[in-house]
Amino acid sequence: MFQDIRLRTLIALLVCLAGLYFLIPSVVPNLPDPLKNLFMKRKIQLGLDLQGGMHLIMEVDTQKAMESTMERFANNLKESLMARKIKFRNVERTGGTLISLDLATTEARSEFEKILMDQYPDLEVKSSEIVEGRERVILQAKEKRVADMKRAALEQSVETIRNRVDQFGVTEPEIVPQGDDRILIQLPGVKDPKRAVSLIGRTALLEFKLLDEENSLDQAIKGNVPPGDILARGARVDQRTGQRSESYYLLKEKTLLTGQNLEYAQVKISDRFGEPYVSIKFDSQGAKDFDRITSENVGKRLAIVLDGIVHSAPVIKERISGGDAQITGTFTPDEARDLAIVLRAGALPAPVKILEQRTVGPSLGQDSIDKGIIATIIGGILVFVFMVIYYKLSGVVANIALFLNLILLLGAMAAFEATLTLPGIAGIVLTIGMAVDANVLIFERTREELRLGKSPRASIEAGFTKAFLTIFDSNLTTLIAALFLFQFGSGPVKGFAVTLTIGLVASMFTAVFVSRIIFDYFAWNRKIQKLSI
Amino acid sequence: MLEFIRSDTKFDFASKMKMAVIGSLVLILIGAASIIYHRGLNLGVDFAGGALIQLKFQKESSVDRIRSALEDAKIENCFIQQFGSRDSNEYLIRTAEAGIDLKEFSDRIESALTSIFGQGSYEVRRIETVGPKIGKDLTQKAIMALAFAWIAMLVYVGVRFEFRYAVGGILALVHDVLVTVSVLSLLNMEFTLNTVAALLTIIGFSINDTIVIFDRIRENLRKNVKGDLRQIVNVSVNQTLSRTILTSFTVFLVLVALLALGGPVIFDFAFTMFVGTIAGVYSTVFIASPFVLAMERYFPSRGRRNK
Numbered sequence: 001m002f003q004d005i006r007l008r009t010l011i012a013l014l015v016c017l018a019g020l021y022f023l024i025p026s027v028v029p030n031l032p033d034p035l036k037n038l039f040m041k042r043k044i045q046l047g048l049d050l051q052g053g054m055h056l057i058m059e060v061d062t063q064k065a066m067e068s069t070m071e072r073f074a075n076n077l078k079e080s081l082m083a084r085k086i087k088f089r090n091v092e093r094t095g096g097t098l099i100s101l102d103l104a105t106t107e108a109r110s111e112f113e114k115i116l117m118d119q120y121p122d123l124e125v126k127s128s129e130i131v132e133g134r135e136r137v138i139l140q141a142k143e144k145r146v147a148d149m150k151r152a153a154l155e156q157s158v159e160t161i162r163n164r165v166d167q168f169g170v171t172e173p174e175i176v177p178q179g180d181d182r183i184l185i186q187l188p189g190v191k192d193p194k195r196a197v198s199l200i201g202r203t204a205l206l207e208f209k210l211l212d213e214e215n216s217l218d219q220a221i222k223g224n225v226p227p228g229d230i231l232a233r234g235a236r237v238d239q240r241t242g243q244r245s246e247s248y249y250l251l252k253e254k255t256l257l258t259g260q261n262l263e264y265a266q267v268k269i270s271d272r273f274g275e276p277y278v279s280i281k282f283d284s285q286g287a288k289d290f291d292r293i294t295s296e297n298v299g300k301r302l303a304i305v306l307d308g309i310v311h312s313a314p315v316i317k318e319r320i321s322g323g324d325a326q327i328t329g330t331f332t333p334d335e336a337r338d339l340a341i342v343l344r345a346g347a348l349p350a351p352v353k354i355l356e357q358r359t360v361g362p363s364l365g366q367d368s369i370d371k372g373i374i375a376t377i378i379g380g381i382l383v384f385v386f387m388v389i390y391y392k393l394s395g396v397v398a399n400i401a402l403f404l405n406l407i408l409l410l411g412a413m414a415a416f417e418a419t420l421t422l423p424g425i426a427g428i429v430l431t432i433g434m435a436v437d438a439n440v441l442i443f444e445r446t447r448e449e450l451r452l453g454k455s456p457r458a459s460i461e462a463g464f465t466k467a468f469l470t471i472f473d474s475n476l477t478t479l480i481a482a483l484f485l486f487q488f489g490s491g492p493v494k495g496f497a498v499t500l501t502i503g504l505v506a507s508m509f510t511a512v513f514v515s516r517i518i519f520d521y522f523a524w525n526r527k528i529q530k531l532s533i
Numbered sequence: 534m535l536e537f538i539r540s541d542t543k544f545d546f547a548s549k550m551k552m553a554v555i556g557s558l559v560l561i562l563i564g565a566a567s568i569i570y571h572r573g574l575n576l577g578v579d580f581a582g583g584a585l586i587q588l589k590f591q592k593e594s595s596v597d598r599i600r601s602a603l604e605d606a607k608i609e610n611c612f613i614q615q616f617g618s619r620d621s622n623e624y625l626i627r628t629a630e631a632g633i634d635l636k637e638f639s640d641r642i643e644s645a646l647t648s649i650f651g652q653g654s655y656e657v658r659r660i661e662t663v664g665p666k667i668g669k670d671l672t673q674k675a676i677m678a679l680a681f682a683w684i685a686m687l688v689y690v691g692v693r694f695e696f697r698y699a700v701g702g703i704l705a706l707v708h709d710v711l712v713t714v715s716v717l718s719l720l721n722m723e724f725t726l727n728t729v730a731a732l733l734t735i736i737g738f739s740i741n742d743t744i745v746i747f748d749r750i751r752e753n754l755r756k757n758v759k760g761d762l763r764q765i766v767n768v769s770v771n772q773t774l775s776r777t778i779l780t781s782f783t784v785f786l787v788l789v790a791l792l793a794l795g796g797p798v799i800f801d802f803a804f805t806m807f808v809g810t811i812a813g814v815y816s817t818v819f820i821a822s823p824f825v826l827a828m829e830r831y832f833p834s835r836g837r838r839n840k
Contacts, residue, residue, distance in 0.1 A: 049798075057667060193660070194640070355664040364587070364658040364798075371796035379790030383783050390535050390779070423730055426799055429791055430734065430806070433784035440783070441745065444776045470748045473693055474741040480685045481737030485730060488678030490671075493730045500734065 005520055012514050016404055019411030026414045044414045046188075047421030047495050050369050052362030053188035054196060055491060058161075058352045062181045065153030065350035066097045070141065073123060074099045080119055086111050089134070098126065099139040109135055122149075150180065153349045158183055161200050163345035168199055168338075182355070193359045195334065203307050203351050204342035206259030208293070209251045211301040211313050217250045228253050232303070234310040235329060249310045251303050256293050258347075261286025263323075265343035267336045270328075276336035278327040280343060287323025295319035306339075358491075372425035379429045380406075383436060391443055393532035397518045398439035401510040405435045408506040409499065418502070421495030431503030438475075438511030441467040443533055456531040457523040464516055471512060475504050542771045547763050550823030557708055557820065564715020574718060577725040578661055580675070582668035583628050584638050587659035590622040590650070599624060599646070606645030617797035623658070638662070675729040679710065682733055686740050694747055697832070701824035702743045705816035709739045712812040713805060727802040735809030738784070742777055742817040749773050750822065766826050770818055781814045 025031070026044040048055050071093050078091045087104035094100045103109055109128075116123060116139075126140040141149065154177050161183065162175045174186040190196050215226045225231050234247035263283040269276055282290050293302070294316050303313040304327055311329045331339065384402070387395035409431060413420065446463030454462065479501060486497035522528050568574060578585045596613045603611055603626075612627040626642060639660050646655060663671075683703055691699035710732055717724065749769040757765065788810065791803035 059666070353664075354662070356667040357660065357662045359657075359660040361656065361658045363589075363656065368796060368798060371794060372799070375790045375794040375796075375799075378794055379787035382786040382790060386783065386786060422799055423727055423802060426791055426795065426802055429787045429795075430784065433787040434738070434780075436783050437741070437780040440776055440779045444773075444779070448772070466752075470745050473748060474744045477686055477689055477740045477744060478737035480689060481682050481733050481740070484678045484682040484685065485733045487681075488674050488733070489726070489730065493726055496730050496734075500737075 005517060005524070008513070008517050012517060015509070016407060019404075019408040021411070022415040023407060023411040026410065040415075042414055042417050044410065045417055045419045046365075046369075047419045047424065047492055048186060048188060048358070048365075049360050049422045049492050050365045050420065051188055052190075052360050052365040053186065054190045054193050055356070055358040056183075056185040056187070056197070056200070056354060057178070057356040058157075058183045058185065058201070059355050060154050060157045060181050060183065060348075060352050061350045062150040062153050063096070063350075066141070066146065066149060067093065068350065069149055069153075070097050070099060073120065073139075077101070077120070080115055081112070084111065084115060086115075088112075094138075097141060099123070101137055101139075102131070103135040103137060106130075106135055109137075112137070154181055154183070156349045157352060160346050160348050161185065164199055164341055165196075167341045167345060168196065170196075183352070189362070190359075193357075195338065197354065197357070199338050199341065201352055201354060202342060203348045204259070204345075205307055205347045206262070206343060207255045207305040208257040208290075209253075209255055209303050209305055210297060211303050212250045212252050213301065215250060217248060220250045221248055225250070232305060232308060232310050234313075249303055249313060251305070251310070256302075257282075257286060257289050259343055260347070261289065262343055262346075265340045267333070267340045268326075275328075276331050276333050277329070278331075278336055278340050278343065280325050280327060282323035282325070284323075287321070290323055290325065291319065291321045368422045368425075372422060376425060376429050376432070380432050383432055387436060387439075391439075391533055394443055394446075394519075397515050398436055398443070398511070400518065401439060401515040402432065402435055404514055405503070405506045405510040406432070408510065409503045412502045412506065413499065416498075416502075418498045419495050420499070421492040423492045424495035424499045427496045427499035427503065431499065431507065434478075435503065435507035435511060438467075438471045438507055439515060441471055442511070442515070446531070446533060450531065450533070456528060459531065460519045460523050464512070464519075468512060471508065475508055479504055536775065542774055543767070544771060544774075545767055546770045546818055547767050547823050547826050549819060550827070553815070553819035553823070557712060557816070561708075561711045561715050564711065564718050567715065567718040571718060571721060574714070574724045575721050577723040577728075578627065578663045578668075579726045580668050580672045580724065582663050582665040584662040585660070586626045586639055586642055586657060587616060588624050588626065588646070588655045589658050590624070590655045592654065593622060594624070594650070594655075596624065598649075599626070602649035603642065603645055605649065606641065608641055608645055611642075623797070671726065675726075678729070678733060679736070682736050683707065686736070690740070690744065690747070693744075694751065697828040698747050698825055701821045701828070702740055702747070704824055705743055705813075705821035706736050706739055708816045708820055709735055709809055709812040712816075713809040716808045717805065722801060722804070725801060727799075728805050731802050731805035731809060734806060735813055738810065739813030739817060742780070742813060743821045745776065746770055746773050746817060746822050747825075750825070762829050763826055766822050770822050774818070777814060777817060781810055784810055 022040065022042065025039045025042065031039065074091050074093050077099065078088075081088050081091070081101075086108050088108070089102040089104070091099065091101040103112055113125075116125070122141055122145045123139045124142050126138045128135055128137045130136075158175055158177050162173075165173045165175060165185075165187065170187045170190060172188060174184070176184050178184045185200065187196060212226070212229050215229065220226070220229065220231050230251050230253050232249050232251050234249055261282050262280055263286070264281040266279050267276055268279045281287075297316050298318060299316065301313045301315050303310045305311070306327075311327055314328075327339070380402075384399050387398050387402075389395070391398060406428075409428065412418075442463050445467045446459045449459035449462045450456070482497050482501045482504070485500070486494055489497055596615060599613050600611070603609075603613075610628060612625075614625050614627075616623040616625045628638065639662065643657065683706060686706065687699045687703045689699075690702045713732060713735060717728065722728075746769055749772055750766055753765045753769050753772075754760070754762075785807070788803050788807050791799060792807065795803055
């Protein structure tokens, strides 16, 4: 039996040392250098509710993404048809995600079908009818491709947002797609949540459009927008008051160039007024287009439109080659910097909407940690004292088990790099309350056996054996509940489920295995006659 | 040997079942009436959608002053309350209005407060905005989690014990959740994600208690196959009574620590657990085990007869 105890003690010691080994980096943040390399870098992670930060769930408007994809298809189709000299009319996107076009003759139809098959495998003919001698064809995206396109829009959005956040400078952000059209974003330690949201959430679609100077702006504001034109708001900010005043521009609907052809964007400070502006450089295709556009439109005004809002509409004084341009406006330095970031990172394929936002300030997080730790310590002390009063020396054994349980729980959390949240701290406190349950079960059972007149050794034996199955059954059901909690919960609640689960498993080990060793040692080696229980 | 509960108690729990069931039903009915009176549960932003802002002022302020500041800025239909202890100067501003621009909403509140109280006179400690879609998702998830937890327990207890035990155990769990929700509604406390987490934990703890007693009933049945089930249930509940009370007591100790020291954010969670733990002990003793007995009366188990 002594051999057996030694072996079990060895196992228990090894497990506890492993717990300590993993725990130390989390508890002692600044280990001296030679020691530092001995330990793993793994630490208990703090949840956003404890360290402060922002949790966002965004929804990508995948329908809009589909629409703009179809718009692109329609434009390409136009060019393909022209290249093949097929007579057509009115290629346009209709009813959201359909393309309608009129073919001049029925002969053109077979030609057209060939182009469709060769160059547009994603599209198919939805319906066709003869209208006034012409064949009207309605196209749609193939059903199985629609899901792919939406998926692509989601992934591209995640990628773009990740780029923006990286350039914004947040340590260890988490940006992952969720479901069909959602993105989960966790930004620990963000100091300016408002700025972060506007950086992440804006579409950042940069467009260059010509101003319509022939038609009346006043008429358009009254509602008579000429066909082929759009009315856009301007971003004019009063220098002195900072108030945004309403101003309007009448633009040609056609987009000449977009931010897709940008190579670079950078904040610069103007020499004359010391105002920040964003300097952009087009890639080779963009530069070529820009050259052509400026040379064709000298003397006209070119509007720089960001997300539908006109930032400036300078007069094209001369042809601009080389592909350099400037976006000026009334920016604060931060605004200019953020604009450069979003232009570099690229536009989102579709608008995004905030479905959920939770921000916790760092001071609240620190408060929660402080209060949580105090509650845990006081709760722990209360249970420790109670156990000693009620069970005397056996209570001390239970407390040793309880203490080891805490070390194992925290060590395991560090080893798994689990996230500690505020409800998670509550989970630790509750684990303390619950972990003694196993010992209470064993002790009550042992007391019963003692009352029957059995020897201490036999009573311990019976107490542990009989209580074990009960402990196992009851803990397993709690584990089931914790499992569903994990499934259900997001963030903080998940952290609670994690601590609860690890705490339960650890308590099985410490209460049943470790405390048994101590009892066996006294009962078998010291042959005690009376049990202090 | 220190004992809270004498080892030779002989309470006749089985005979109290009718009273206990009536008592619980009355409480649950009052709870239901309260839910109807309050027009549903007091759902927090997690489930109802809306926005919540937690502010800490440098100097003393009051709910009325904040309200008038918001009203000056034409922000109405807000629920404002003091948060945490009286001297911490912390306030919660909540709106349940769905369909408004949630981001703009928090900006408007901040600019309204800044114009009245001045820049830097307060600190935004927490902002939570939940759109109606997410609120609906979370509600659905919460209900599913509770339901599946019940079903999983039913299956587990059914496999490890007998089906009749499982039904008794689950009834006790449903009872615990209903009673807790009733009390929360009576006190008009907010129903948040943490509340659901607490309810799921209560389910886990309560079934734990129940299983300990079932285990003892099973053990005593094996020892005494021909014995009167009523007596065996009573003896088993009495034998495990000290353990039931002790364990709940240690859980109470830590819950009291959490309630008193854990801070206002965790208070609701701890309070829900507190109510649920009481309901759990009560249902374990007075509902779950006597139910097994009642089942025996109407559907005698063949297994026991044949032995």
